[in-house]
Amino acid sequence: MTQGANSFSIQRGLNAWREEIDAPVASFFSSCVHCGLCAQACPFFVETGDPKYTPIHKLEPMRLLWEQEYTFWGKLKARLGLKKEITDAMLEEWEPLLYDSCTMCGRCSLVCPVGNDIHYMIRKAREGMVASGHAPEGLVAASVRAVKTGSPMGLQWKTLEVQIKHVETATDLEVPIDKAGADYLVLLSSMEIINFPEYLEAITKIFDHAGVSWTLSRDCFEATNAGVQIGSKDIGAQLVQRVVDAAEKLGVPNVISPECGHAYTGIRWEGPNMIKRAYPFKVFHIIEVLDQLRAEGRIQTEGKEMDRLSMHDPCNLARKSGVVKQQRSLMDLVAGDFIDLEEHGEYQWCCGAGGGVSSNERAEELKLAAFKRKKAQIEQVEPERMVTMCATCRTQLEEGLEEFNMDIPVVGLTEMIADHLVEKEESGKP
Amino acid sequence: MTPMEFLLLVKGPLFTIAVAIFALGLLIRLGEIFALGRAHNYAEARRSEVLPGLRTVYRRFNPDPGTFRRAPFDVVVGMLWHIGFVIALLLFIPHVELIKSTFGIAWPALPNPVVDAVTAITLLGLIAALVHRLTQPVKRFLSTPQDYLIWTVTFLPVLTGYLAYHRLINPYPLAMGLHILSAEIFLIVLPFTKLTHIFTAFVARYYNGAIFGRKGIQS
Secondary structure (H helix, E strand, O other): OOOOHHHOOHHHHHHHHHHHOOHHHHHHHHHOOOOOHHHHOOHHHHHHOOHHHOHHHHHHHHHHHHHHHHOHHHHHHHHOOOOOOOOHHHHHHHHHHHHHOOOOOOHHHHHOOOOOOHHHHHHHHHHHHHHOOOOOHHHHHHHHHHHHHOOOOOOOHHHHHHHHHHHHHHHOOOOOEOOOOOOEEEOEOHHHHHHOOHHHHHHHHHHHHHOOOEEEOOOOOEOOOHHHHHOOHHHHHHHHHHHHHHHHHHOOOEEEEOOOHHHHHHHHHHHHHHHOOOOOOEEEEHHHHHHHHHHOOOOOEOOOEEEEEEEOOOOOOOOOOOOOHHHHHHHHHHEEEEOOOOOOHHHOOOOOOOOOHHHOHHHHHHHHHHHHHHHHHHHHHOOOEEEEOOHHHHHHHHHHHHHOOOOOOEEEHHHHHHHOEOOHHHOOOO | OOHHHHHHHHHOHHHHHHHHHHHHHHHHHHHHHHHHOOOOOOOOOOOOOHHHHHHHHHHOOOOOHHHHHHOHHHHHHHHHHHHHHHHHHHHEHHHHHHHHHHHOOOOOOEOHHHHHHHHHHHHHHHHHHHHHHHHOHHHHHHOOHHHHHHHHHHHHHHHHHHHHHOOOOOOHHHHHHHHHHHHHHHHHHHHHOHHHHHHHHHHHHHHHHHHHHOOOOOO
């Protein structure tokens, strides 16, 4: 993929939008009365107080195109020469609004009184931004790396292999690789491999404990999808096709997305539409699988964490994928003193780093500003540790809490479960 | 033109024209929306879209507690004048009579003093909403001339109705004529502006509920 400026033009961007504008988008733009309530749902507005971060305003260029080309009044005005041109300068101005100050967390979509699904439109608007060459450098670079190397961070299999060896030594268990016919193909995220190697060790232990047949694939270990974040169906389709190919080659009936938010929505909800066919396998987030195992009685734990724990729901998992109860059932297994944040589950507040914001160096300051909403939520319940299940959220929480000198460690739920497994020798007598 | 001639004009030909523009305009607007369609969704749904879609149509009448806490003025004032507007429109005795004579369907109306009070509250609510739009930073930032136009077009029928009822404009045929004219302007402007939200908000809410619903979230 070449990213030369010449390969883009405003026309390509507008064409991408023409392809994206559908009946829901038209009904949303028709209904907005500029009440501004979406601003109250957006961490970027709430924490900066700058009205330009009002979610619906981020869509103004795409709204203009809709008005001019898909409403008879707009078409009439355009004929009379009253059209406001959508220019490169305009898109340049909107680039930070659509990328730096939006994590596509979808909270605005839940509070809009007329029912506008604003994050649905932001995702679509990004298609036009990519096509017209107005995507942030950091995300372009991540996409290029993902397409070229298979990982947005440029991580190679040999790096993972070193880790696999470590895990095998530490656990005395085998990490299955390329096992055709396994029940589950396990995917990872580069950020997890680099920052949170505990995850791979945790699932190795849990799956051994529960007797789950699983495998990694040498062809494709990366679950994240830079195409989904930057907003390019073409890149997204290429990346998701690798997962599909690996799963089909090994003939697995299930694919597990790791502790990562967008990877899950990318594969679970967007993937089939990007490659334009249904999968021959099912897709689960690791938390869904663990909760299923719990419900089947295949996870036996002992002891509980006795410090005060609270939980951050990743937007992609809770609000955008309906996984809310599962992580709480799992917490019940291992947490003795758990308290939910006040607004949680589908109404949770974003950590501020999702939707590509964390790959966009320019957004650094805004990312930290948006985190202040999460910080306020955490301060309200005063936990000793936070639990989450997304590597991006976890990194953002760790960095944010450190920035504000709050001594609250952040742990992944999967590893916390792994820490409490009943030793195998004893598992015969529950 | 005498006040009586004016009244006959707005009750007769102008009314027909306004209703025709409204009906045709709205039909075109809804047609434009639905004609765009939706791409086939290949992702396996957690549940069907229809029920969550319908539920969201209803649920968005009640804001979530967090939003209410953060923007109580918006929520209370917005609800107040919307409900007041609908009550005055649909439950005022002469309006019920008009609907009965036009469409042949009728329902019980509210006593005049009640509708009078509701109308006064609606007027105050609309004024409060305008002041809020002019002063609250987000609303002022977002507002375009159209927002003020539709405020005016919405305010006038309520105001003229109130003035006519209290005989504050004389002679009465003039008062009545102005009220009907303002209602006609409302009808004509509706399909060309965001007043269409009166109808399309239900479509938008349905789509919102459907999109979230298939992923297992009641939005």
